[in-house]
Amino acid sequence: MTDARDPNSAxxxxxxxxxxxxxxxxxDQINLQLLDLLSRRGELVAEIGRxxxxxxxxxxxxxxxxxxxxxLVRQANRGPFTDAAISAMFKExxxxxxxLEETREQRKLLVSRKQKSEDxxxxxxxxxxxxxxxxxxxxxxxxxxxxxQMDQTAALVKELGGxxxxxxxxxxxxxxxxxxxxxxDGLQLGRKVADRHGMQFMTEVMDTRDVEVVxxxxxxxxxxxxxxxxxxxxxEVGAVRRPVLLKRGLSxxxxxxxxxxxxxxxxxxxxxxxxxxxxxxxEKWTRNTLDLSAVALxxxxxxxxxxxxxxxxxxxRDLLLPLARAALAVGADGIHVEVHPQxxxxxxxxxxxxxxxxxxxxxxxxxxxxxxx
Ligand SMILES: C=C(O[C@@H]1C=C(C(=O)O)C=C[C@H]1O)C(=O)O
Numbered sequence: 001m002t003d004a005r006d007p008n009s010a011x012x013x014x015x016x017x018x019x020x021x022x023x024x025x026x027x028d029q030i031n032l033q034l035l036d037l038l039s040r041r042g043e044l045v046a047e048i049g050r051x052x053x054x055x056x057x058x059x060x061x062x063x064x065x066x067x068x069x070x071x072l073v074r075q076a077n078r079g080p081f082t083d084a085a086i087s088a089m090f091k092e093x094x095x096x097x098x099x100l101e102e103t104r105e106q107r108k109l110l111v112s113r114k115q116k117s118e119d120x121x122x123x124x125x126x127x128x129x130x131x132x133x134x135x136x137x138x139x140x141x142x143x144x145x146x147x148x149q150m151d152q153t154a155a156l157v158k159e160l161g162g163x164x165x166x167x168x169x170x171x172x173x174x175x176x177x178x179x180x181x182x183x184x185d186g187l188q189l190g191r192k193v194a195d196r197h198g199m200q201f202m203t204e205v206m207d208t209r210d211v212e213v214v215x216x217x218x219x220x221x222x223x224x225x226x227x228x229x230x231x232x233x234x235x236e237v238g239a240v241r242r243p244v245l246l247k248r249g250l251s252x253x254x255x256x257x258x259x260x261x262x263x264x265x266x267x268x269x270x271x272x273x274x275x276x277x278x279x280x281x282x283e284k285w286t287r288n289t290l291d292l293s294a295v296a297l298x299x300x301x302x303x304x305x306x307x308x309x310x311x312x313x314x315x316x317r318d319l320l321l322p323l324a325r326a327a328l329a330v331g332a333d334g335i336h337v338e339v340h341p342q343x344x345x346x347x348x349x350x351x352x353x354x355x356x357x358x359x360x361x362x363x364x365x366x367x368x369x370x371x372x373x
Contacts, residue, residue, distance in 0.1 A: 038093070042100055049101030053108070060101040066094050110265040111258050111272075111302045120303045122243055122271050124219055125200045127163040129273060129333050130305030136334035137162035137363070138202060138245075138307065142349040143171050143179065144186035150193040152341050156356055158197045160363040164220065165190070165199045166336070170206045171348055172226050179347040187217035194219070202245060208236045215240045225250050225277055225312070228260050238267020245273045245336075247309065250280045254294050258302060274298055274306045275336060276327075278313035287315020287352070290323050296330045307334035315352050321365045328366070337362065 049060060070090055074083045081089075109115060119131035129136045139157045144150055144167040154165050169186030171179060182189070187203065194201035202220035205211055206227060214221055220243045227233055228249035237244045244264055248257045261272050276295050278288025290313035298306050308327035310320045324335045340346045340353040354362055 041093070042097065045097040046100055052101070060098055066091075069094075109258070109262050110270075111261045111304060113301060113303050116303045118303060120270065120305060122273065122305060124164070124243055126198075127200050129307075131333075133333070135328055135332060136164060136307070137366075138164040138166055138334060138336040139339050139359070140166035140202075141168075141340040141346065142338050142353055143168045143347050144182055144190055144203075145347050147189055147193065149341055150189055151196070152356075153339055154193045154197040154199060156359065157339065158199055160360065162363075163199060164202050165194045165197070166202045166222070166338075168204050168348075169214075170204055170210060172204070172206055172224050173348065184213060187214060191217040205233070205237065208232050211236045211240060215242045218242065220245055220273070222275075223247060223260075228252055228257065231260075231263060234260055234263035235267055238264040238269045241269060241271070243271035243273060244269060245275050245307070247275045247277050248279065248291075248294065250288070252279070254297060254301070257294075258298070261302070261304060272304050273333075274302070274304050275309050276306065276313070276332075277309035277336075278315075286313075286319065288313055290314065290327075292326055292330050295327060295332050299331050305333040306331070307336055308332045309336040311336070311338040311349075311352050311354075317352060317354060317358060320354065321362055324362070324366055335366065 052060060070087050073086055073090055077083055077086050121131040121133060122129045127136055137157070137160070139162045140153055141149060150165075150167060153167075157165055167186070167190050169181050169183055169190065171181040173180060190201045190203055200219040201217070202222055203214060203218045204222040204224050205214040205218075206224065211221070211233070221237050221240070222245045223230075223233065223237065225247040226249070228247060229252070246257075246261055246264065249260070252260070257274065261274060264272050276291060276298075278286070278290045279294075281289040283289050290308070290310070295306050295308060298304070308324070310323045310327065314320065314323055320337060324337070327335060337359070338349060338353040339356070339359040340350075341356060343350050343353040343355050346353055
């Protein structure tokens with residue numbers, strides 16, 4: 001753009017350039033000062049965060065305090081930035097500061113690998129789950145319906161290498177008129193049949209009032225997907241010493257799921273198994289979308305064992321085997337699957353439970369449980 005024939009054109013840009021360099025130099029200096037101030041502010045905020053958590057707080061966000069600060073800076077603002085621009089910048093600072101407080105808090109989560117680097121391995125009777133143990137098979141009918149149904153199923157699951165018998169005595173049904181489960185009679189049946197076959201018995205607990213009785217009969221308490229956000233229930237199972245299988249909520253993020261587990265661990269119960277069972281998405285050809293990245297990621301973030309419930313993940317039998325294989329390939333510590341002697345006449349979930357022949361094929365296709373255990 002400069003013209004050598006114009007005596008001013010060479011001199012002028014040089015003068016401007018000198019001025020530009022000088023201004024930029026000043027801006028660089030101010031950036032460093034701002035950085036220093038921001039870092040010092042960050043240290044103070046982190047200290048505030050430590051104070052808050054030492055007082056037992058888990059909430060760091062304080063909108064009133066932020067609003068008070070914004071008012072002060074707006075009052076002091078003499079331009080050239082508008083109040084709105086200044087507010088926006090300070091809000092960014094508050095947000096980043098909050099992250100700083102929460103990250104420090106997360107480092108302390110009991111479920112986190114940052115807290116405990118080695119894998120948690122649970123010993124439940126003669127079943128071991130997690131770490132380098134062979135993957136476990138958890139199988140049984142959706143609902144406990146009769147002794148015959150449980151007995152036949154247990155015999156088959158045991159024969160094929162499964163150590164944990166599942167069966168619901170309390171059923172979370174979409175309709176209040178659907179079969180709600182056999183209750184305590186079901187618990188007693190499940191216990192009796194599991195003992196007869198030398199198996200561990202897992203069943204769902206839905207209500208804080210039932211935790212005691214379920215813990216009396218079951219070896220593993222299951223928290224269903226619909227109850228993952230039921231914090232009273234999580235606290236209640238945190239107070240017992242029975243292992244808990246915690247299903248991921250229908251629309252829960254991994255972080256929410258880990259926090260749900262944290263409720264249980266922080267209550268003193270460290271025996272938690274995470275269970276991925278598919279999440280709700282826009283997809284209609286499967287009942288849910290199995291989130292395999294969650295299996296790999298939760299195992300990375302947490303020391304807890306992770307199993308995959310293939311039955312609810314897909315909601316269709318033809319996908320059970322490929323999904324189970326994929327789950328094991330990404331590191332799942334076990335597979336949960338529903339099997340029923342006559343799925344067509346089952347009291348619940350008759351679309352997705354395997355019949356005995358289907359279950360045999362499923363386990364043969366998985367080709368590891370009986371081999372490795
Ligand atoms: C640092 C605090 O925590 C959070 C961060 C704030 C900040 O960066 O100034 C203000 C309020 C809180 O949302 C505090 O409560 O003072």
